Amino acid sequence: MSKIKILPEHIANKIAAGEVVERPASVVKELIENSIDAGADEIVITIKGGGKNLIQIIDNGSGMTQEDALLCVERHATSKISAWEDLEHVRSFGFRGEALASICSVADVDIKTRVKESDVAALLKIHAGKISEVTQEAGLAGTSITVKNLFYNVPARRNFLKTNNTEFRHIAGVMKKFAIAYPQIEFTLIHEDEKIFQLKKSDLPTRLEKIIGKDVMSYTLPVDKDQFGAHIKGYISKPSFSYKTHGEQFLFLNGRPITNRTASYAVFSAYGHSIPKGDKPFFILFLEWNPEEFDVNVHPTKAEVKFKDEQLLYRIVFHAVQDSMVTDALIPTMDNQASAETATLHLNDQSVLPFETQRRPVQFGQTAVAHEMVHSGHEESVVQFFSADEQKTQVQKQLVQRQPVNPSTLVWQLHNRYIVSQIKSGIAIIDQHVAHERILYERALDAFDHNPIFSQQLLFPQTIEFTPEDYAIVEHILPLMEKLGFVVKTFGKRTIVVEAVPADVRLGNEQKILLDMIQHYKDNENHDLDPRDSLAKSFSCKTAIKSGDPLTVDEMNGLIDQLFACKFPYVCPHGRPIIIQLTLDELDRRFMRIT
Amino acid sequence: MKFIVTQADLSKALVKVISVVPTKTTLPVLGNILMTAKDGFLNLTATDLDVSIMTKISVDVKEPGGITVPSKQFNELVKNLPNIPLEISSDAQYKLLVKCDKGDYRLSGETDDDYPALPVVDEKGILKIDAKVLSRMIGKTSFSVSSDPLRPALTGVLFQVMGSELRLVATDGHRLAKMTYTKFESNIKDTLNVIVPTKALSEVAKENKDVTSINFGQNHIRFDMGDTQVYSRILEETYPDYERVIPSNNDKKMTAETHMLADAFKRVSIFANPITHQVRMGMSKKDLTITAEDMDGGNKGTEKLKVEFEGDDLQIGYNAHLLMSALNNIDTDEVQVHFKGPTSAGIITPSHQVENEHQMMLVMPVRLND
Ligand SMILES: Nc1ncnc2c1ncn2[C@@H]1O[C@H](COP(=O)(O)OP(=O)(O)O)[C@@H](O)[C@H]1O
Ligand SMILES: [Mg+2]
Numbered sequence: 001m002s003k004i005k006i007l008p009e010h011i012a013n014k015i016a017a018g019e020v021v022e023r024p025a026s027v028v029k030e031l032i033e034n035s036i037d038a039g040a041d042e043i044v045i046t047i048k049g050g051g052k053n054l055i056q057i058i059d060n061g062s063g064m065t066q067e068d069a070l071l072c073v074e075r076h077a078t079s080k081i082s083a084w085e086d087l088e089h090v091r092s093f094g095f096r097g098e099a100l101a102s103i104c105s106v107a108d109v110d111i112k113t114r115v116k117e118s119d120v121a122a123l124l125k126i127h128a129g130k131i132s133e134v135t136q137e138a139g140l141a142g143t144s145i146t147v148k149n150l151f152y153n154v155p156a157r158r159n160f161l162k163t164n165n166t167e168f169r170h171i172a173g174v175m176k177k178f179a180i181a182y183p184q185i186e187f188t189l190i191h192e193d194e195k196i197f198q199l200k201k202s203d204l205p206t207r208l209e210k211i212i213g214k215d216v217m218s219y220t221l222p223v224d225k226d227q228f229g230a231h232i233k234g235y236i237s238k239p240s241f242s243y244k245t246h247g248e249q250f251l252f253l254n255g256r257p258i259t260n261r262t263a264s265y266a267v268f269s270a271y272g273h274s275i276p277k278g279d280k281p282f283f284i285l286f287l288e289w290n291p292e293e294f295d296v297n298v299h300p301t302k303a304e305v306k307f308k309d310e311q312l313l314y315r316i317v318f319h320a321v322q323d324s325m326v327t328d329a330l331i332p333t334m335d336n337q338a339s340a341e342t343a344t345l346h347l348n349d350q351s352v353l354p355f356e357t358q359r360r361p362v363q364f365g366q367t368a369v370a371h372e373m374v375h376s377g378h379e380e381s382v383v384q385f386f387s388a389d390e391q392k393t394q395v396q397k398q399l400v401q402r403q404p405v406n407p408s409t410l411v412w413q414l415h416n417r418y419i420v421s422q423i424k425s426g427i428a429i430i431d432q433h434v435a436h437e438r439i440l441y442e443r444a445l446d447a448f449d450h451n452p453i454f455s456q457q458l459l460f461p462q463t464i465e466f467t468p469e470d471y472a473i474v475e476h477i478l479p480l481m482e483k484l485g486f487v488v489k490t491f492g493k494r495t496i497v498v499e500a501v502p503a504d505v506r507l508g509n510e511q512k513i514l515l516d517m518i519q520h521y522k523d524n525e526n527h528d529l530d531p532r533d534s535l536a537k538s539f540s541c542k543t544a545i546k547s548g549d550p551l552t553v554d555e556m557n558g559l560i561d562q563l564f565a566c567k568f569p570y571v572c573p574h575g576r577p578i579i580i581q582l583t584l585d586e587l588d589r590r591f592m593r594i595t
Numbered sequence: 596m597k598f599i600v601t602q603a604d605l606s607k608a609l610v611k612v613i614s615v616v617p618t619k620t621t622l623p624v625l626g627n628i629l630m631t632a633k634d635g636f637l638n639l640t641a642t643d644l645d646v647s648i649m650t651k652i653s654v655d656v657k658e659p660g661g662i663t664v665p666s667k668q669f670n671e672l673v674k675n676l677p678n679i680p681l682e683i684s685s686d687a688q689y690k691l692l693v694k695c696d697k698g699d700y701r702l703s704g705e706t707d708d709d710y711p712a713l714p715v716v717d718e719k720g721i722l723k724i725d726a727k728v729l730s731r732m733i734g735k736t737s738f739s740v741s742s743d744p745l746r747p748a749l750t751g752v753l754f755q756v757m758g759s760e761l762r763l764v765a766t767d768g769h770r771l772a773k774m775t776y777t778k779f780e781s782n783i784k785d786t787l788n789v790i791v792p793t794k795a796l797s798e799v800a801k802e803n804k805d806v807t808s809i810n811f812g813q814n815h816i817r818f819d820m821g822d823t824q825v826y827s828r829i830l831e832e833t834y835p836d837y838e839r840v841i842p843s844n845n846d847k848k849m850t851a852e853t854h855m856l857a858d859a860f861k862r863v864s865i866f867a868n869p870i871t872h873q874v875r876m877g878m879s880k881k882d883l884t885i886t887a888e889d890m891d892g893g894n895k896g897t898e899k900l901k902v903e904f905e906g907d908d909l910q911i912g913y914n915a916h917l918l919m920s921a922l923n924n925i926d927t928d929e930v931q932v933h934f935k936g937p938t939s940a941g942i943i944t945p946s947h948q949v950e951n952e953h954q955m956m957l958v959m960p961v962r963l964n965d
Binding site: 455456458499 | 939940963
């Protein structure tokens with residue numbers, strides 16, 4: 001007798017279920033996807049007991065014939081693709097035909113569905129993966145799927161689930177993504193018999209105002225770009241609002257919510273490193289791209305997508321985001337709250353947030369806020385609802401309006417470190433090192449693409465020896481180095497001779513600067529993905545005037561002029577502020593002229 | 596200590612030493628000037644430990660002794676007194692008293708015991724040269740030194756004695772200036788290379804009278820100029836082999852009117868990039884075209900000058916500031932610039948050399964990206 005056995009289908013389904021259905025939120029995700037695939041534009045979700053007791057989704061989509069309904073619970077039953085080639089072009093969420101079968105194997109499921117053409121709806125009752133009852137009754141066109149007793153037959157899973165509130169928070173997170181991606185669909189959420197919200201059909205900005213909040217949206221910049229064969233649109237936070245913790249990041253690929261590290265990094269880089277390392281900008285980006293460029297079929301839940309060319313993805317996102325930021329620049333100020341501490345946007349600060357209660361033994365449905373949301377119909381309440389389901393979004397508030405600094409007035413140097421200048425509204429203090437770093441960083445990027453930096457010939461060419469490892473890097477970036485103005489001859493496998501250096505820069509010790517640059521470049525973990533940016537950073541960091549270098553008045557004025565010719569004059573490539581403004585108002589307050 | 600001195604004599608002596616007093620120092624006594632009266636002379640000394648200067652004037656010494664006094668306040672006082680005899684004395688508490696006509700001034704000083712002693716220069720060799728010539732040589736080289744602390748050797752001027760030649764050389768790695776002179780007395784047999792910091796040299800260059808004798812020691816150098824001595828620490832660095840990089844086969848020669856050329860550069864460079872000051876020189880048989888363009892600003896300046904040019908046409912880029920500072924050190928009406936190609940050094944010389952002297956400057960070009 002052979003040892004290998006074909007698993008009975010219900011067991012196979014149960015195993016597959018483990019991959020697709022992890023927790024109530026995954027059921028909600030699969031069911032919403034099906035409703036959207038079915039062309040619904042009204043979806044009502046009802047949850048009880050964090051989804052452990054009840055998940056019900058009612059849609060006004062196409063519905064199924066009784067015949068199809070009987071099939072849909074079978075594994076690999078799908079109406080969405082029929083041939084392998086179709087996989088290349090799928091635009092629907094589903095295509096694996098796994099979700100319903102999986103859900104049915106771990107819960108009691110009722111499916112009630114009616115196509116427009118039919119007079120009656122079919123009602124299927126499924127228990128333990130088997131259809132136990134098929135009847136007909138009156139019903140609306142569309143589909144209603146009711147999932148009860150989730151994981152009743154998988155105790156390990158069931159025990160693994162978190163509190164009702166936590167599970168509900170995950171469900172809300174799923175809904176938030178769909179609500180953002182599909183403003184043209186009405187979403188209603190009912191929890192423990194209370195209507196939490198009803199998001200009417202609208203356009204994207206209106207939907208975002210409701211979900212993300214007017215406040216946060218007012219600190220964003222629109223993105224809209226057609227390039228490299230892809231269209232990308234959405235919103236990013238202005239550079240001056242960096243999130244102390246992770247900002248929320250939404251990326252939709254052809255309407256499908258995904259997470260992707262390359263894309264996130266591209267956004268971060270596009271800020272010209274105008275936000276501190278470790279901070280996450282807030283963004284909502286919709287990427288429309290030819291399905292042949294990526295594969296969503298790498299994981300049953302399809303949350304991860306494999307791109308054919310990650311570098312291309314990087315460029316698409318990077319350039320779109322960067323372009324939208326060129327138009328905006330914000331100057332930090334020393335206005336009183338912002339100077340000392342991090343201010344939290346008010347969406348978080350006064351109200352009791354529904355999901356913060358999870359640590360206390362209070363049921364969500366009983367909190368005052370939930371009641372208020374439902375009964376007052378207050379617009380902000382949806383924002384409050386959603387703002388709590390992810391980490392807190394703390395916003396570092398800086399000055400909001402751009403103020404041109406007039407450099408023609410007096411300048412002087414403070415401790416060979418800061419340039420102080422009188423401006424219309426008070427005084428500006430400029431950090432000379434980071435200011436020069438910003439100038440050189442942008443100069444370097446420009447040199448790569450457009451205007452190479454001129455080279456000053458050296459009287460005494462400098463010989464530099466590298467380790468074989470470093471030499472490989474030097475060889476690799478040599479073409480870029482030349483654009484920066486370094487004229488270098490290579491000898492053997494270890495040695496270079498520097499014959500000319502960038503004319504823009506007061507270099508001095510070329511050998512040290514070059515070695516430092518290579519080291520800095522190597523230390524930048526991202527030099528593979530974006531060698532230009534890395535090299536520009538290393539170049540600017542190592543060749544900029546240092547804190548402690550004395551400057552003449554002409555040099556200071558030259559520096560200020562060039563700084564304001566930069567795309568981002570206010571933040572250095574590493575995210576430190578370049579200019580701080582001390583307004584007359586602030587001075588007046590401190591001297592108690594005004595209170 | 597007590598002596599009588601005229602205001603004019605004292606003021607002149609103070610001016611000589613005051614510039615050596617360091618503006619910032621961790622050793623407060625260096626902010627003072629040392630005064631010692633003895634044998635009919637008053638010695639004034641200032642030092643920053645690297646460079647020291649001492650000058651003496653004859654005074655009427657009533658009581659010999661010494662004191663150090665805050666240099667700034669003392670100098671201000673003396674400068675503003677009328678030119679009359681002053682009676683200057685110190686008491687046991689190191690108070691300095693200045694008495695004259697109507698005034699009576701008291702200044703807190705300190706004991707001269709705490710003041711650092713002047714270095715002893717163990718004489719390896721002495722060289723005597725006309726003070727005016729030395730001053731000129733310093734002036735025409737020291738402008739080319741580097742200010743980069745990472746290349747200490749280049750922050751000073753190289754004094755090189757080679758047989759019958761005294762050479763002064765300065766370079767910052769982008770340009771070089773060299774002055775050679777052959778009329779001097781010296782007991783130096785071998786060749787000798789010493790790098791002297793510019794701060795000391797700017798004091799030496801102030802002297803224009805008589806003969807200066809240069810005493811080369813192991814670690815220090817001393818310039819004896821009549822009543823004044825300047826001491827300086829020598830920079831213990833290796834000077835780069837500058838001779839190797841001076842080209843000898845520059846076959847293209849431009850001769851131009853010095854002032855006309857310098858003025859043209861001055862005007863055109865207004866339109867150059869404010870950082871690189873880059874200008875382009877285009878030379879053909881009869882003329883020179885100087886162009887500057889600031890790509891960011893869209894500004895452009897051009898001048899066409901009549902010059903003499905021997906050799907094939909040439910386009911070469913320069914930092915106008917480097918060129919102008921070289922031209923400003925040419926005293927002859929005409930200047931010659933010798934070129935080879937767009938990436939090799941240009942050599943600038945006066946149209947004719949002064950007797951016993953040879954002046955030359957070298958400027959490295961900026962590559963033109965085309
Ligand atoms: N809400 C719905 N409305 C209409 N058809 C549905 C709905 N949900 C599921 N179906 C049908 O059931 C099939 C199986 O669904 P599912 O198991 O999620 O697989 P997939 O979505 O990958 O095709 C779908 O292909 C679709 O034809
Ligand atoms: Mg599906």
